[in-house]
Amino acid sequence: MRAVPVTPRGVTDEENSHLDRADSRLVRRRSLRLLGSLLSPLKRLFIVTVVLVVAAQAAKAAGPALIARAIDVGIPAAQDGSWGPAVLTGAMYVVTALVAGAATAGYIRLAARVSQSILLDLRQRVFRQTQRLSLEFHESYTSGRIISRQTADLDALKELLDSGITSLASGFLYMMFVGISLFLLDWQAGLVLLVAVIPVWLITRWFQKRSQVLYRISRVASARLIVNFVETMTGIRAVHAFRREDANNRTYADLTEEYRHNNARTMGLNGIYDPALQLTGNVTVAVAMAFGAFRVLDGQLEVGVLIATLLYTKRFFQPVGQMAMFYNSFQSAAAALEKISGLLEEVPTVRQAERPVPLPTASGHLRFEHVRFGYGRDSVVLPDLDLDVPAGQTVALVGQTGAGKSTVAKLVSRFYDVTGGRLLLDGVDLREVTMRDLRRAVVMVTQEAYLFSGTVRDNIALARPDADDAAIEAAARAVGAHDFITALPEGYDTDVNKRGGRVSAGQRQLISFARAFLADPAVLILDEATSSLDIPGERLVQRGLQTLLADRTAIIIAHRLSTVAIADRVLVMSEGRVVEDGAPEDLIGGTGRFAALHQAWQDSLV
Structure with a gap:
């Protein structure tokens, strides 16, 4: 029988892994609970924003289908002297463009209001919580870590909320609408795109797993950097008194190098992920064009539909790269939200009784x-x-x-x-x-x-x-x-x-x-x-x-x-x-x- 490795505390590695996964689930639930409480007062505004995002992406996705109709229906009808289909198609294209533009402007403005309201609420919560917590907490939780929660972590959330979340949502919806439109227009071209989704999914999963780990490491390195800076500046008199400048410079240089190294590793992932997505997209467009061209020559496919399928295929991959860039912000913000939610979940060891006794005029006994x-x-x-x-x-x-x-x-x-x-x-x-x-x-x-x-x-x-x-x-x-x-x-x-x-x-x-x-x-x-x-x-x-x-x-x-x-x-x-x-x-x-x-x-x- 194979021996099972056992940790010093008598817990197997398998059990430790299970406990780590359970802790991760608890942390995620805690973060989602916090996010839900932040969104709750903004529910109506958030719903309107979501509706506008859906409308904008649906209107954008309608463009290639209308182009196919103009080429395959409008132009032949015009040649026969009937301009109605061409004019109607053109008017529909203009309307969808206007709807897309107006809805995009609307959801950007509303998303900004939602994000700023969330950040304002969160900043006030962190400040109130750090004041409310007992002295025992502050004696063990350094001021640098608290400042990191108020600065670096909230800035990571701000970066995501200001533009990242809308880009992720709009990109995902646009890809979904483009895929549906392509299948409705030509299911065979849709199958080509569906096959191409498999390598995209595999590449994205590879990127997700590695970037998730690296961004958590990066957040820790950033926090350590802030803590070291705050402690050095707070104790600057002792630094000068004991001539610690050179030693502190070396320590800070090591921390900044660690932070730089982690960021470089993250950028290295992007350097692999982005070209891989572009290559997959270009290859898919080439295959779709060759497959569609043969079908056009055989009379199985109209020219307008071929152009629309190529446009849909090309546009399907456009948001993926953009989403990947904001996925980095998402990972950074998720790690920051975990730390902030942990701080907000701290319970004061000294707290007021459920039924406190008033003592307005104490004598001092x-x-x-x-x-x-x-x-x-x-x-x-x-x-x-x-x-x-x-x-x-x-x-x-x-x-x-x-x-x-x-x-x-x-x-x-x-x-x-x-x-x-x-x-x-x-x-x-x-x-x-x-x-x-x-x-x-x-x-x-x-x-x-x-x-x-x-x-x-x-x-x-x-x-x-x-x-x-x-x-x-x-x-x-x-x-x-x-x-x-x-x-x-x-x-x-x-x-x-x-x-x-x-x-x-x-x-x-x-x-x-x-x-x-x-x-x-x-x-x-x-x-x-x-x-x-x-x-x-x-x-x-x-x-x-x-x-x-x-x-x-x-x-x-x-x-x-x-x-x-x-x-x-x-x-x-x-x-x-x-x-x-x-x-x-x-x-x-x-x-x-x-x-x-x-x-x-x-x-x-x-």
């Missing part, structure tokens, strides 16, 4: 009840955390890197959901609080003070766009940002430029503080938020914090123990557990870990 959390199946960051933070209390979390401090902050902000136990805000499980109320009740200021394009005023008012100038200025004064803002060229109306390029790192942090304080949350989280500030700036912010944190629950995560001094309570964490809990002055006077950390910090200052 936090309670962890046997909370368990890990970033992966085998990862456990918080094994079993019990913690109670009364409303209005300022708690500082300290400990070594990886102790779980930032994880606690992310859970309170509900960037992630707990995997076990419960996290309560004012007695309500965070998973049941409405997203709107939660974002109003909990605000987090991170180490990365991100500023959006716009003015300083716009960035401070991000959480409260309706805030007046007095409230914005008051928030800036409270954190010590007012003086440097007024010193800017246009004060609060100064454009911060790209990502805050016109202000320093410390100034960006102060603006983010003002933004958070203006939001007036019940719970304020500062995750290493003072790390970008110098000592004078930190002291200035601390004075503002002492005022603004009054009657507000606050969680402060900091390695600088000077920031911890304003806390009511210090929690020392290690391996996801609270190992020390008490007032700062009590823990400093003890012999535990916080006392040792405080002493080490004092020594570093000396």
Whole structure:
């Protein structure tokens, strides 16, 4: 008995192939489902477009048959003095030409409206989906891949929808109408064409199989190119700091060479496919002409019918080459649609409950009840955390890197959901609080003070766009940002430029503080938020914090123990557990870990 190869996971190659085919079918169904949902609002417009395409191709296909009638019926009748058949045939030819022209113009315009509506809907869906997805997704799905979905993949769809889909549809319908007309006019000539279809089908299948694989590879190579470019430009400071220009150039050159090579292979397929189609078409026309000529000499076929059959045979192959060119766009767009549909099918790990509990006026009481959390199946960051933070209390979390401090902050902000136990805000499980109320009740200021394009005023008012100038200025004064803002060229109306390029790192942090304080949350989280500030700036912010944190629950995560001094309570964490809990002055006077950390910090200052 022949041994069956087995994969490392105990699945045979045959089973793997079956699974791959099943996955491919699922992906295709997912893509078709997306396409159907995009076309659904445009159903009537789409149907009208299809009708116009059919009318245009049918009218075009009628031309050779009318020419045959003019030659075989109209001209002999005219020679006998009866011009009626010739005039009628000529009028019918003009009418079909007008119908073909008008219908073509109509379906091109309508197809453009359909394609632009689809692209607009799809762009908005991708943007809404990427915003809706949880932080877990964005930490694993690089920004370059998301940008690739919005740019390269949507551009591939745009190329197909703008002209490719109508060319494919009109070409197929025209070939069908030409074939039917040829059989109705002369079935023997139709058999010649039918025989010629066999090699055309074989060549097209060969091209289809290979181009489908190559275009998927090309889309992957394109995405990798975009990802590499975006990551390099995003981290340009690190690139310059560590002199990575030459190494990055080599990497990018390899990626561009891979992309070029894949495109060259695709073009090579076209170089075989197009000449093969032209050769098949020319040979078929030659055979049809020779066969028809003998039949004309034998009196079995009229001259007009022979001319029409030759025209039909020649015209049958004209759309094939054009369709082949757009078939490349079709393959590229199909691969892009698969990726976009995959993104749109992603389900947020953090989502609103089916019956959310409103919490319009939170007081800020936090309670962890046997909370368990890990970033992966085998990862456990918080094994079993019990913690109670009364409303209005300022708690500082300290400990070594990886102790779980930032994880606690992310859970309170509900960037992630707990995997076990419960996290309560004012007695309500965070998973049941409405997203709107939660974002109003909990605000987090991170180490990365991100500023959006716009003015300083716009960035401070991000959480409260309706805030007046007095409230914005008051928030800036409270954190010590007012003086440097007024010193800017246009004060609060100064454009911060790209990502805050016109202000320093410390100034960006102060603006983010003002933004958070203006939001007036019940719970304020500062995750290493003072790390970008110098000592004078930190002291200035601390004075503002002492005022603004009054009657507000606050969680402060900091390695600088000077920031911890304003806390009511210090929690020392290690391996996801609270190992020390008490007032700062009590823990400093003890012999535990916080006392040792405080002493080490004092020594570093000396």
